[in-house]
Amino acid sequence: MTHWKSLFNYDYLGVQCLPEGKDIVLTIKKTDRKEVPNSSGKKEECTILYFEENVKPLVLNKTNCKTMEKLFKTPLIEQWYGGRIQIGSARVNAFGEMVDALRIRPFIPKEKELIPVETNSTVWKDIIDALKSGYKLSTVQGKYRFTKDQIKELINYEIA
Incomplete structure (x- = not known):
């Protein structure tokens, strides 16, 4: 609306x-x-x-x-x-x-727990596909926790 x-x-x-x-x-x-x-x-x-x-x-x-x-x-x-x-x-x-x-609001917001992702998982492949189709890395970082090496790899897919 x-x-x-x-x-x-x-x-x-x-x-x-x-x-x-x-x-x-x-x-x-x-x-x-x-x-x-x-x-x-x-x-x-x-x-x-x-x-x-x-x-x-x-x-x-x-x-x-x-x-x-x-x-x-x-x-x-x-x-x-x-x-x-x-x-x-x-x-x-x-x-x-x-x-x-x-x-x-009169309270400190709770930090959202991020989901760790294994590099060889289906979720990892879905994230790469999403980045290739136009999603931004910052969007998926709001839901998943990545290692520094994973982020370096994902940046390449976001740019491609």
Whole structure:
């Protein structure tokens, strides 16, 4: 299903960016200060949160900052770098109406266990076929655990 906001080109992460409305887990890369237009078009200085993953940055609000301070047990934003957060949608009262807003969940996301792959297995052959047909190595690395030698071999298939 298509969220109506996805029809417009927004520069920052919003609820329309959540795949099928599901939470996403991201790794904090850095923060920056930028002028961002607010809902009335007036520019205001905002803190922007960037991620290691290939997603749009997030405009940080006080609610999400307070959540991260509790998660990482520090108010110092530089100490949040490298931390993992889970972001989802929540209905909130803003500007006199109920709207969908991004909220950082109040817990550290669990790390997904990766499945080890034997080089001579059927799964290994399926992965190679997938890479040859256009899948990206980063996609399969999200599910499987590879040795350094396996990754070197798989890179050749991704490029081919």
